[in-house]
Amino acid sequence: MNTDQSVETHCSTNKCLVSTPEGNDLKKGVLKRTPFSKFKRVNSNFKSPLQVNESAKVSPAEEVAELERRREQLDTEIAQLEAEGCRVEELEHHIDMLHEYNDIKDIGQSLLGRIAAVRGTTTRDLYSHFGLELDD
Secondary structure: OOHHHOOEEEEOOOOEEEEEOOOOHHHHOOOEEOOOOOOOOOOOOOOOOOOOOHHHOOOHHHHHHHHHHHHHHHHHHHHHHHHOOOOHHHHHHHHHHHHHHHHHHHHHHHHHHHHHHHHOOOHHHHHHHOOOOOOO
16 A cells, blocks of 8 residues: 555544545645445435425415315314314313323323332333233
């Protein structure tokens, strides 16, 4: 290997760091760190996984029309639920009750975790000890 193109390597027990010269740095003798990556181009431009094709774009008028159709569909569903006897206040009550249930469940899970830590066991073992199902 030519001394101008040497590669500096530092190895520890688990990792190897490699410095390689790039471009004009060969002449200057300056080494830059090359990040380790399984991908070929580490410093390439970001490309979003969510690509929108030009043909997939819709005009504002089409978007408004679609939103109006969606609104009519939701209004129909709301009218149907109201006809079946559902009320907004009832829904809000159910949501409040679910929040309370989740808060109580979180506290219970925290207590089971602390008991398991004190006893040196797992929370899974405590479920059977307290007569609980794993999906509780």
